Amino acid sequence: MHSPVEQFTIKVLFALNLFGFDIQFTNSALFMVLAVCVSSAFLYFAMRPAAIIPGRLQGLAEMLYEFVADMVQSNAGNEGRPYFPFVFTLFLFVLFSNLLGLIPYSYTTTSQIVVTFAMAIFIFLGVTLIALFKHGLHFFSFFVPAGAPKILIPFLVLIEVISYFVRPVSLSVRLFANMLAGHTMLKVFGGLAVMIASAGGVFVAGSILPLVAIIGLTGLEILVAVLQAYVFTILTCMYLNDALHLH
Amino acid sequence: MDKSKPDRPTSKDSLSKRIQALESRQNKAKGPSPHAQLPTNGLALAGRVTTELLAGLIVGTGIGWALDQWLNTTPMMMVILFFLGAAAGMMNVWRALTGRGMAAGFFKESHHKPDKRGDDETK
Numbered sequence: 001m002h003s004p005v006e007q008f009t010i011k012v013l014f015a016l017n018l019f020g021f022d023i024q025f026t027n028s029a030l031f032m033v034l035a036v037c038v039s040s041a042f043l044y045f046a047m048r049p050a051a052i053i054p055g056r057l058q059g060l061a062e063m064l065y066e067f068v069a070d071m072v073q074s075n076a077g078n079e080g081r082p083y084f085p086f087v088f089t090l091f092l093f094v095l096f097s098n099l100l101g102l103i104p105y106s107y108t109t110t111s112q113i114v115v116t117f118a119m120a121i122f123i124f125l126g127v128t129l130i131a132l133f134k135h136g137l138h139f140f141s142f143f144v145p146a147g148a149p150k151i152l153i154p155f156l157v158l159i160e161v162i163s164y165f166v167r168p169v170s171l172s173v174r175l176f177a178n179m180l181a182g183h184t185m186l187k188v189f190g191g192l193a194v195m196i197a198s199a200g201g202v203f204v205a206g207s208i209l210p211l212v213a214i215i216g217l218t219g220l221e222i223l224v225a226v227l228q229a230y231v232f233t234i235l236t237c238m239y240l241n242d243a244l245h246l247h
Numbered sequence: 248m249d250k251s252k253p254d255r256p257t258s259k260d261s262l263s264k265r266i267q268a269l270e271s272r273q274n275k276a277k278g279p280s281p282h283a284q285l286p287t288n289g290l291a292l293a294g295r296v297t298t299e300l301l302a303g304l305i306v307g308t309g310i311g312w313a314l315d316q317w318l319n320t321t322p323m324m325m326v327i328l329f330f331l332g333a334a335a336g337m338m339n340v341w342r343a344l345t346g347r348g349m350a351a352g353f354f355k356e357s358h359h360k361p362d363k364r365g366d367d368e369t370k
Binding site for chain 2: 158159160162163165166169170173174177178231
């Protein structure tokens with residue numbers, strides 16, 4: 001019997017030694033490359049006709065583009081527009097990693113905290129640097145809550161600073177935990193179906209129940225995959241908004 | 248026939264002027280809202296509250312532990328920052344639930360649109 005968390009094991013597919021760096025190409029890395037390739041190929045082939053009246057595939061690609069463009073515009077304003085390519089790439093990468101992970105026998109890169117935290121910490125550092133370059137030292141006024149009583153200010157500044165450093169953690173943990181929990185749950189129900197069926201006799205019919213549950217859960221997981229990609233991206237836009245327009 | 252409709256401009260010049268006017272109007276209308284909010288769908292909200300609380304504790308305790316290692320004050324900083332981290336986590340939850348976005352500090356209440364729950368109570 002396989003353990004439900006066995007699906008998350010990292011397997012080294014081949015090891016490279018480039019200029020003294022030990023580079024191991026794992027199944028996680030493979031699906032990251034796949035996510036990039038599939039999303040790029042999708043956009044390339046969908047937009048190739050470049051018709052004025054879009055077909056279905058082109059319509060889908062344009063919808064994705066407009067969805068993210070609208071998200072950047074409404075959350076970060078016009079000043080957020082230069083960062084649209086980054087946000088769009090981020091959205092597509094997370095979306096396709098999540099969705100590719102739902103294909104049986106594939107691997108979900110976003111179920112690894114290393115991957116999500118690496119993305120989150122780069123967003124966090126980038127956004128902080130944008131704020132520092134744009135506002136200089138005035139950026140630090142961000143940590144002083146407006147309209148607070150003077151006695152409370154040192155205390156509140158401490159809390160604000162901590163809650164600022166919480167951002168990359170909560171951003172990465174949310175995506176990672178959702179993917180991890182969802183995939184574990186699917187595997188637990190799958191294992192349950194096999195266990196009930198292996199009891200034999202009347203119990204084989206009983207294994208239909210967990211199988212039905214899996215169908216429902218898979219639908220839910222597709223929703224979670226899209227929703228978490230959306231949440232990850234919209235939070236990036238909100239952080240960007242804070243950096244561009246200090247209150 | 249509707250006669251109040253503005254007559255359609257034929258020259259290219261006035262059309263581009265109209266497009267410019269429309270774009271500037273759209274840009275004005277679509278500024279960032281002061282209370283940008285995540286979807287208030289139950290699942291997303293539950294996940295958000297849990298992670299905010301947990302992340303606050305983890306980061307607070309982590310910073311405290313690092314300070315202890317540096318200043319040799321074990322376990323004072325860790326205990327203090329554990330509570331500060333918890334406070335930061337709760338503050339983030341409060342922000343998420345009241346729709347105050349991510350920005351620090353207090354907003355003037357006039358900016359704050361009453362949410363649906365508030366509307367129901369006044370009925």
